[in-house]
Amino acid sequence: MIRSLPALILSLALGLWPATGITQDASPPQQGAILLADDVRLMADDRLVASGNVEAMYGDQRLQAKSITYDQKTDTLTIEGPIILRQGDSTLVLADAGELDRKMRNGLLTGARVVLESQVQLAANAMVTVEGRYSQLYKTAVTSCRICETGRPPLWQIRARKVVHDQQERQLYFSDAQLRVLDMPVFYLPRLRLPDPTLERATGFLLPSIINSSLLGSGLKLPYFIKIGDHRDLTLTPFLTNKSRTLEFRYRQAFHNGDLLIRGAVTDDDVGLESTRGYLFAIGRFDLKRDFELTFDVEVASDDAYLFDYGYSYKDWLDSEIAIERARRDEFIRGALTYYHSQRLGQSNSTLPTIVGNAQYEKRLFPERIGGELRFGAQAHGHYRSSDLRTDGADLDIWADGRDMLRFTASADWLRNWALPSGVLAEVQAGLAIDHFDVTQGGGLGLSSATEVTPSTSVQLRWPLVKSSANGVTQVIEPVAQLSWVGGSNPAIPNDESTQIEFDEGNLFSLSRYSAPDRRERGLNAAYGVQWTRFDPDGWEASLAFGQVFRNEREIEATGVPSLTDSSGLQDRFSDVLFAGQYKTQNGLTLTARGLFDDGFRATKAEARASWYNDRTSLSGTYIWLRNDPAEQRPDNVSEWSFSGSYRLARHWTGRANWRYDVARDIPVSSGLGLTYTNECVELSVNASRWYSSSSILQETTNITFTVALLGFTTKTQENSYTRTCKN
Incomplete structure (x- = not known):
């Protein structure tokens, strides 16, 4: 009651902040500001001074400070710190001192530190806010690593002369940026743009991977994500080695009644029999009228060894299908057309049933007179071989x-x-x-x-x-x-x-x-x-x-x-x-x-x-x-066992292994090892795998992949147990 009386006087007598909002136009109008303080004084020079546990609330912003001085002539607030400014649920600003206009849309904060999504931290000598949208930080250090009061630098940080945070577009723009590991410069970029942690999808580069393959050579994968709109995107991934040049792609689109995913790659290499190789996989699902659902998938490869050589798939039968179905409590309808392509050595697709059609209808009734349940069904099936031979060949005697x-x-x-x-x-x-x-x-x-x-x-x-x-x-x-x-x-x-x-x-x-x-x-x-x-x-x-x-x-x-x-x-x-x-x-x-x-x-x-x-x-x-x-x-005889597992060796270390062994032929089929280090700001992963083959069209392959992920922006840590703690 004692603290609320000065707040009421300040809000009604001076109208410190008007009722207009500072957020996007779609937001509802603000209902004025609230100021709480232990002591409020009106000075002779038209200055109002609030001191002692000062709290100012306006819209989704909440400001805490030691004291606030409002100068009616200049229409500015002079704030004495330590300052704590919360903007919604995602942004926290700490500062030593500052000067802002009465709407808190423009001003200067010194010794500023911004925390986004409780993860990414931006520390600057000074921060200037412009129109409530832009925050300009000077001489800035950015990191998502836990910083302890030991004087030790964070595991990684980005140092920049200037960082601009666009709160509307949710982007961070860096000028003269340096990537530092344990405070040692390792990379320099004159311009750099990163999404802030609140943005899930933004155009830009994704996590790179370094790959060493006994078949494809050594190279780099560098994905580039393109946000085409709110409901579709495209990812292009150049994969370059000393033996291969590949462009991978992934297209996704969400519709109001379904979704579409297309993956594929185009390759120019010296590994296969043909210099230009590739594959295309597509999956789609759409809701139709009267509870029907349309699904389709496409699986196509240029040759039988391409998917195995590049690790895209290890299927020996590719199937492409389009189907429509409806499932209700007492009725089921489905029709599908499927095309099969065998990638097995020694099988001829012309003499295999590669085109298969199926139609199915089921209905349940519950007659009261005789009791029980009646089930009615109808099926149609057909398969086609492209061969015109009427006699049996050497593939199968029957x-x-x-x-x-x-x-x-x-x-x-x-x-x-x-x-x-x-x-x-x-x-x-x-x-x-x-x-x-x-x-x-x-x-x-x-x-x-x-x-x-x-x-x-x-x-x-x-x-x-x-x-x-x-x-x-x-x-x-x-x-x-x-x-x-x-x-x-x-x-x-x-x-x-x-x-x-x-x-x-x-x-x-x-x-x-x-x-x-x-x-x-x-x-x-x-x-x-x-x-x-x-x-x-x-x-x-x-x-x-x-x-x-x-x-x-x-x-x-x-x-x-x-x-x-x-x-x-x-x-x-x-x-x-x-x-x-x-x-x-x-x-x-x-x-x-x-x-x-x-x-x-x-x-x-x-x-x-x-x-x-x-x-x-x-x-x-x-x-x-x-x-x-x-x-x-x-x-x-077939006798085979397989093993896969992972074990969290320590708080930040996780190991993985898999092994598949053909006991009947006494040969290994595949094996793999992996080790990952994860904390709150970085994930390092190294994986090694080997595929063994006795086929004349497939070659034994050993792959080693190394990936580094800087967490905190669009990639978050998996759980809080990986977050490091500070020792007293």
Whole structure:
């Protein structure tokens, strides 16, 4: 109450600041100023002196000082420091003394220090403010490093004769700038422009990288970011080495109903068979009317080795697709056209189904009279090979070089659940499907046209049992049994879609485990499974599941050969036994494994994964085993493990490593090491990687990359734990 009385007198009697604002025109008008002080005196020469814990608030500005003297004749404020001036939430100004006009838009501050976004600091002998927009700082040192009162210089700083801060454009302009590391000049620029920390996107250079490659030579990447507008930008990255000249580009645009991303590069080098090489990847997504969504992606490369040589991608199949879909609670519609290009050695794209079209429709209904759920579906699939050959070549014995195929499928299913006595859950399913096939250029390997009607039905019983003990442990065990029948027979149509079968927990109780409807599991089938789960109050949980499939007879093609491959686990009347388990703890450790085992308990397929994540550690390892199977284009066993991880060695140091090893061939596939130093103002990263290759078109490559990032402007530190502290 004592401090507010002088403030009221000062605001009403003198009108120290008018009600007009000093921010952008779009801001609402200011409602006057408030001045708080321990003592306010009106002098005989029309000067007003406020002293003792002075606080002045106007708009989003708040000024604290030892004393403020207002001279009505000159309409100026003389401020005695220490001065603390806060402008919004992002700018803090400290000064020893100053003189400002009554709107605080123009004036001079001596011994000024500006802190932007609590990160970037600008220290100057003097600072001049102009029209509330520009701040001109003279003999300035700029850094984002923590400065302690030890007399030691910051890790890095930019010294400049003059720095202009444009608060409206949010840019910093340097004149006669020097980049200093530990106060040693390392670089000079007569003119330099940097965005202030509040600006997320601004035209200018990004972080450079120094690269040394055994294949491409030594060189530099220097990205340049171009802000085309508020919703689009372009990044150009020259990549120059002693063996290669590359221009990388990235274009991004956001629309009101979607977004677009285009990446690519153009290269002139002496590495490949052609002097001019390049690639183009594009991804787009757009929302259409009536809840439809349009998506597309483009993947094109000049040659099969280019993406691998430059590390842009390690895919051996490129796919370009355009699709439109709509997903609602009880309806799904999707149509897609896909173009595939194989980059594998020895494969001819003319004899592969490179153009694939798919259309799908699903609808769910819930009839009250009969209960349960009705599902209606329709599919159309077609694939095209550019080859005109009608005979089989040397690529695969079961494929005709130019065979093309169309498939149409319509289906209807009814499902209903019941809860039986003793907690048993029952599910009944009945359905009918119609499949029609048209084959051209089949080369005599089967029919040219066929139609098949497939009725099906199944009954499934589940009995979930729960046990809770006094110590808080909960265990759940659920046995499941299913009996199903699928009528009809697989027509004598070449198998182009269901060439590889996956048998796991997801399809253990499916009516058909083929990957597409061109094949269906026929006849009488039975499946059983048991799943056990334990939840411990200490925070860990474990689960184990196993199951098996029985059928009255083996799946046989119309030609007399087995339909299911030897490594599918389903090739015999009694399938392989499926095992799957998982163990998780609250400290981030997860162990997962699954596998198929034959009657001799020999593994057909198996995989295991272990991961551990906490505040300092990120580790993961994977092992895969696949039995050889020529029908799945796998002449030899596959045995491979991979490892990747990072560990925070100290407060500012983080190490990374990865390794992939082919156990079956006893050769490494890839390896890498990395080390990063991070604090509040700088990030130094060095990475080394090596790719091993036995291909005649790909070469073994070793890459070493070094990157320096000055943090605090558009690049922030990852978290506060990297910020250094000052010792007392």
